[in-house]
Amino acid sequence: MPGQARVVFMDRSSRIGLIVFVIALAVLALAPYWASRQVLRLLAEIYGYVALASAWNLLAGYGGLVSVGQHAYVGLGGYLLFALTMFAGVSPLWAVPVAGIGAAAASIPVAALVFRLRGHYFAIGTWVVAEVFRLMAAQVSALGGGSGTSLPAGIVIAIAAAREMREFLVYWTALAVTALVLGLIVGLLRSRYGLALTAIRDNEIAALSSGVSVRRVKFVVYVTTAFCTAMVGAVIFLQKLRISPDAAFSVNEWTAFVIFIAVIGGIGRIEGPIVGTAIFFLLRQLFADLGSLYLLMLGAVAIAIMLKAPRGVWGLLADRFMLQIFPLQRRIIQDSRITQERSHDIRQEASETTS
Amino acid sequence: MTEWANVVVQGVLIGGLYAMFAAGLSLIFGIMRLVNIAHGDFIVLAAYMALVASTTLGLNPILALVIVAPLMAALGYVLQRLLLNRTLGDDLLPPLLVTFGLSVIIQNGLLELFTADSRRLQAGAIEVASIPIVPGIAIGVLPLLQFALAVAVIGGMQLVFYRTALGRAFRATSDDQAVAQLMGLDNRHVFAVGMALSLAVVAVAGVLIAVRTNFDPAIGPARLIFGFEAVIIGGLGSLWGTLCGGILLGVAQGIGAHVDPGWQMLAGHLAFLTVLAVRPEGLFPKIR
Numbered sequence: 001m002p003g004q005a006r007v008v009f010m011d012r013s014s015r016i017g018l019i020v021f022v023i024a025l026a027v028l029a030l031a032p033y034w035a036s037r038q039v040l041r042l043l044a045e046i047y048g049y050v051a052l053a054s055a056w057n058l059l060a061g062y063g064g065l066v067s068v069g070q071h072a073y074v075g076l077g078g079y080l081l082f083a084l085t086m087f088a089g090v091s092p093l094w095a096v097p098v099a100g101i102g103a104a105a106a107s108i109p110v111a112a113l114v115f116r117l118r119g120h121y122f123a124i125g126t127w128v129v130a131e132v133f134r135l136m137a138a139q140v141s142a143l144g145g146g147s148g149t150s151l152p153a154g155i156v157i158a159i160a161a162a163r164e165m166r167e168f169l170v171y172w173t174a175l176a177v178t179a180l181v182l183g184l185i186v187g188l189l190r191s192r193y194g195l196a197l198t199a200i201r202d203n204e205i206a207a208l209s210s211g212v213s214v215r216r217v218k219f220v221v222y223v224t225t226a227f228c229t230a231m232v233g234a235v236i237f238l239q240k241l242r243i244s245p246d247a248a249f250s251v252n253e254w255t256a257f258v259i260f261i262a263v264i265g266g267i268g269r270i271e272g273p274i275v276g277t278a279i280f281f282l283l284r285q286l287f288a289d290l291g292s293l294y295l296l297m298l299g300a301v302a303i304a305i306m307l308k309a310p311r312g313v314w315g316l317l318a319d320r321f322m323l324q325i326f327p328l329q330r331r332i333i334q335d336s337r338i339t340q341e342r343s344h345d346i347r348q349e350a351s352e353t354t355s
Numbered sequence: 356m357t358e359w360a361n362v363v364v365q366g367v368l369i370g371g372l373y374a375m376f377a378a379g380l381s382l383i384f385g386i387m388r389l390v391n392i393a394h395g396d397f398i399v400l401a402a403y404m405a406l407v408a409s410t411t412l413g414l415n416p417i418l419a420l421v422i423v424a425p426l427m428a429a430l431g432y433v434l435q436r437l438l439l440n441r442t443l444g445d446d447l448l449p450p451l452l453v454t455f456g457l458s459v460i461i462q463n464g465l466l467e468l469f470t471a472d473s474r475r476l477q478a479g480a481i482e483v484a485s486i487p488i489v490p491g492i493a494i495g496v497l498p499l500l501q502f503a504l505a506v507a508v509i510g511g512m513q514l515v516f517y518r519t520a521l522g523r524a525f526r527a528t529s530d531d532q533a534v535a536q537l538m539g540l541d542n543r544h545v546f547a548v549g550m551a552l553s554l555a556v557v558a559v560a561g562v563l564i565a566v567r568t569n570f571d572p573a574i575g576p577a578r579l580i581f582g583f584e585a586v587i588i589g590g591l592g593s594l595w596g597t598l599c600g601g602i603l604l605g606v607a608q609g610i611g612a613h614v615d616p617g618w619q620m621l622a623g624h625l626a627f628l629t630v631l632a633v634r635p636e637g638l639f640p641k642i643r
Contacts, residue, residue, distance in 0.1 A: 060448065064447065066447055066448055066451050066452075068392065068451070068455060113628060113631055113632060116635040117631070118633055119388075119390075119445060119447050119582070120384070120388070120389070120390030120450070120451060121390060121587065123390065123392070123451055124390065124392070124579065124583045125578065125583075125587075125631075127576070127580060128580055128583070128584065128624055128627065128628070131577075131580060131620070131624060132621065132624045132625070132628070135617075135620055135621040135624070136621065138617065139617060139621075146617075238409075239574055249575065252459075256455070256459055259452065259455065260456075267448065290463075291467075292463035292466040292467050293463070293467060295459055295462075295463040296459070296460050296463040296467070298459070298462055299456040299457070299458075299459035299460040299463070300456070300460060302452065302456045303438075303452075303453050303456040303457070303460075306442070306448075306449050306452050306453055306456070307441055307442070307449070307453070309437075310448075310449065330528070
């Protein structure tokens with residue numbers, strides 16, 4: 001008798017993990033009451049990297065779209081925020097999601113172009129797009145051209161009159177955007193697209209032969225990532241209050257660091273970028289004085305991890321101890337009266353399909 | 356009229372340099388489906404090696420090639436054997452991320468050793484010598500020499516690829532790695548020789564760029580992008596197509612710069628994007 005089957009995401013570790021996560025979120029939301037200004041700024045910066053690395057992880061780790069040009073959308077988000085507030089009179093905080101939507105719209109024709117490049121060449125194609133965005137931003141004289149501009153005082157005051165309140169609001173926006181990005185990614189991965197994406201991650205040909213519209217799924221992922229990345233970019237430059245083409249479209253800050261974070265933490269797992277960001281900031285606090293040597297070291301660490309432990313630090317931990325913080329892994333419970341659970345690993349199924 | 360003709364001529368000449376950036380890139384992609392993100396940084400590395408060679412040994416920069424090219428080739432062979440061969444496989448991520456890491460390592464290593472100051476190689480009187488063609492158009496001896504060298508390098512690669520045993524090995528591994536191995540080829544060695552050849556071409560490009568313009572540790576990625584654009588405009592797998600791609604890119608940049616200095620790079624990128632939109636297989640495709 002074929003029993004009713006249910007798909008279950010939660011397990012014991014993710015139940016505990018989620019509780020810890022929610023508590024952490026609450027503690028962080030109250031940070032303005034317990035943290036100093038410097039700590040608040042550092043935390044907001046950390047949130048930015050968590051969100052950027054998570055978005056890149058969705059794109060490259062799940063979607064197989066290895067982009068080295070995501071700084072295009074960080075910069076676009078920042079510039080859209082400045083343009084929206086200065087020329088359209090949008091309130092600065094509302095400009096953050098609007099900048100995200102604007103960048104998502106811009107990413108549609110970009111995707112149509114860069115998707116023509118296969119695999120490796122796609123990566124460099126995304127970089128060209130970022131260069132084009134940077135050069136075009138430098139041509140906008142109303143936003144200061146190549147030397148950039150500051151957010152006018154009137155707009156800064158529009159966030160909140162008191163400086164302290166302003167910093168709190170920007171901090172909360174940063175936290176909210178990161179929580180939203182993580183929520184969006186978890187939601188996407190739990191949806192039908194998530195199943196298709198996981199299948200693509202594990203074996204693209206197998207996914208294709210199982211009826212997954214690989215192209216459409218990748219398109220959705222690309223546009224979603226652009227939306228997330230641009231919102232983060234908008235928050236980053238709302239905090240900096242100053243923008244210039246070189247800072248907004250910096251390949252080191254918004255792509256190299258982000259990729260290293262994802263690689264070190266663990267590609268293809270949602271917890272990876274969070275762990276990676278923690279390690280990245282720890283290393284930075286310890287070795288930042290070394291300047292360019294520090295970057296050199298970071299590159300070497302990323303290469304070593306890619307070769308020796310391609311699933312990253314979190315991948316090693318999660319496999320060793322069967323951990324998942326976010327309930328993403330699907331398990332099928334066959335029948336309500338049968339207690340036996342069949343662990344249903346999609347990855348195994350995909351590899352069985354090919355062999 | 357002569358003004359525009361001049362712009363086109365200069366664009367064609369610099370296009371040869373771009374084609375040389377591209378040739379090494381498309382060579383290793385052809386052989387092992389590897390895109391070397393550190394390609395531009397290797398060009399800059401070669402430029403610095405030429406700088407050191409010519410200042411410490413008092414060599415003419417062009418002669419410094421005799422030292423730089425073998426060194427870069429050896430570096431390519433070792434790098435491929437020890438590092439890059441391990442990244443090859445079905446997964447796209449490892450080769451991309453490892454070469455991306457290399458790019459950051461080379462850039463910051465050079466920054467640490469040579470600071471961010473702009474450098475330039477002095478090549479003597481040849482730098483400013485020029486041949487007048489018609490009134491208003493003069494061709495610099497150095498750019499002409501560079502263009503001729505680029506054509507020679509591409510022609511030489513074409514010969515190696517289609518006329519020698521080594522080229523046969525390259526093409527065989529490119530077509531089917533497993534069968535090539537069954538026929539007694541050692542893929543690891545073939546790949547390493549391919550990378551050595553690629554970096555030898557990079558060395559020539561690096562020395563030329565060092566004589567022609569100012570350079571600093573951060574200019575690598577832009578050279579990678581120019582080379583990549585030339586490859587895609589020309590069409591994958593065709594070396595002469597790559598030369599045409601480089602020339603088209605050079606002319607587009609020249610025209611852009613003539614309209615407005617801020618438009619030089621943008622015009623080149625837009626030419627690339629237009630080709631990608633209208634004719635994604637490139638102008639002279641070989642692989643369908």
